[in-house]
Amino acid sequence: MTEFYLDGKTKLVILIGNPVEHSMSPSMHTAAFQAIGFNGIYIACKVEKGMLKEAVEGLKALNILGANVTIPHKVEIMKYIDEIDPKAQDIGAINTIVNKNEILYATNTDGIAAIKSMKEAKFPLNGSTAVILGAGGAARAIAFYLLDYIDHLYLTNRHREKAEHLKNELSKKFDVKITIFNFNKNELKSTLKKSDILINCTPVGMYPNVDQSPVPKECLNKNLNVFDAIYNPIETKLIKEAKSLGANAIGGLKMFLYQGAEAFKLWTGKDAPISIMEKIIIKNLKK
Ligand code: NAP
Numbered sequence: 001m002t003e004f005y006l007d008g009k010t011k012l013v014i015l016i017g018n019p020v021e022h023s024m025s026p027s028m029h030t031a032a033f034q035a036i037g038f039n040g041i042y043i044a045c046k047v048e049k050g051m052l053k054e055a056v057e058g059l060k061a062l063n064i065l066g067a068n069v070t071i072p073h074k075v076e077i078m079k080y081i082d083e084i085d086p087k088a089q090d091i092g093a094i095n096t097i098v099n100k101n102e103i104l105y106a107t108n109t110d111g112i113a114a115i116k117s118m119k120e121a122k123f124p125l126n127g128s129t130a131v132i133l134g135a136g137g138a139a140r141a142i143a144f145y146l147l148d149y150i151d152h153l154y155l156t157n158r159h160r161e162k163a164e165h166l167k168n169e170l171s172k173k174f175d176v177k178i179t180i181f182n183f184n185k186n187e188l189k190s191t192l193k194k195s196d197i198l199i200n201c202t203p204v205g206m207y208p209n210v211d212q213s214p215v216p217k218e219c220l221n222k223n224l225n226v227f228d229a230i231y232n233p234i235e236t237k238l239i240k241e242a243k244s245l246g247a248n249a250i251g252g253l254k255m256f257l258y259q260g261a262e263a264f265k266l267w268t269g270k271d272a273p274i275s276i277m278e279k280i281i282i283k284n285l286k287k
Contacts, residue, residue, distance in 0.1 A: 004034050011040040012062070013267055016055055016077070017070035020044035024284045025068055025260065028277045032264055035273040040065065047073065056080040060102045066267040067097040068260075069106075074137060081106040090173060091140050096263040107266070110138060111145035113258035114199075114229065121250045123225040124196055125149035131191055133183070133214050134201035135162040138229045142199060147174040154191045156183040158202075189219040198242075200228040205236035213237040222246035231256045232285055257281060 015025050021044070029042035047055045052073055057080075059067060069077050074093040078084060081097065085107035088094045094106040118125060130150045132139050135157040147153065147170060155178060157163035167178045181187045192198060192215070204214040210233050220226070226242040231252035235243075242249035261272035 005039075006041065007039070009039055011038075011065040011267075013040060013042045013066050013068075014059075014064060015042070015044040015068045015070060016047045016052075016073055017044070017068075018046050018048060018072060020046050020070070023070070024256075024281055027284060028260055028280045029264060031280050032260075032273050032277050033268070035276045036268070036270050038268050038270065040268070049073075049076070052077055053080055056097075056104065059097065059099050059104060064099055066099055066263070068263060069095050069097065071137075078106070080104075087111070087144055090169070091144050093137050093140065095259065096266060098266045108141055109259040109262035110141035110255070111143075112262055114138075114142045114227065114252075114255045115145045115149075116258045117250060117252075117254035118197075118225070118227055120254065121225070121227075121248060123227070123248070127151050128196040129154070129194060130197035130199060131156070131195045132199045132201055133157075135159075135166045136201065139199075139201035140166060142201060142229070143170055144173070146199075147176045150176060150197070152177045152179070154179050154181055154195060156181050156187070156191075158183055185216055185219060188215055192219050192221065192224060196223070196225060198224050198226045200226075200230065200236075200238055203230065205238055206230045207232045211237060213241060217241045217245075220245055220247060225249070228252055229255060231281075234282070234285060253278075253281065 023044045026042045026044050033040040082103045083105045088108035091108050094108050096109050097106045126149050128150045129152040131154040155163045163180050181191050202214050205212050220242050222245045224247045226249035228236045228238050229252040230236050239249045239251050264272035
């Protein structure tokens, strides 16, 4: 690892969100910058809703290299950006900004990251039948990439109308069969029997509610490939139960890592030092 220093040429990357205090991105990205000898630093900035426009203008005014955007600004911030990647436009949310000579370019790296981690875990994406639980930011980001691969999507959400809305938007872009079902035990069980992939995009099972799962164990089966977007805990109850039945199951840690790695590449032009970033995340999660 090269020596860490700051000087007049140090590039700044920031996180725009609220709250940001628990973010792992500053330590992950700053360590990654150091590891490749990139003269940069990453700082988390708490931005109030009423100050979002000024914060984005500040990126240009202060010649900040780029930013990540997190809750609650991922949607609202889009109106202040100069160029948005078409897929992020479809998703309706961004998580990464790059300042290219005072032109702000934004994209959403969550969906690509989820697909990359599922491919790595050998999920049979092409021509498969997949189930997505949830219709929020993560579900949207994943669905707009997943539908490039699968033949049939089963979608469910606690508030059904939000799933219907997502189905309508996906149907405008993809010629893939999409079926909405009710988020209850009977329908989950029968739907999962005819599916290859299960993707949890709800926060059910996330720390501190680690004894919860969005899917009762009896609805799971060994033929499923299960992806849980949650990365804290590293293994949710859903993942543990799916594995205990013999299913192929992974949590959201790699998704988090790869969304950061995609952003890193956009800011620095260099491949991210993945294993260093992973070590930092795991260390943070174990704190
Ligand atoms: P979000 O936009 O707030 O959406 C949450 C979704 O979960 C909504 O569809 C919501 O349904 C549903 N939901 C919330 N509480 C529920 C409950 N008790 N029972 C059933 N459904 C419930 O959040 P998000 O950004 O999509 O995040 C969802 C999860 O993904 C979080 O755990 C987050 O940490 C994780 N995530 C991980 C990564 C990663 O890199 N690994 C990236 C993004 C998100 P309603 O519409 O009915 O409220």
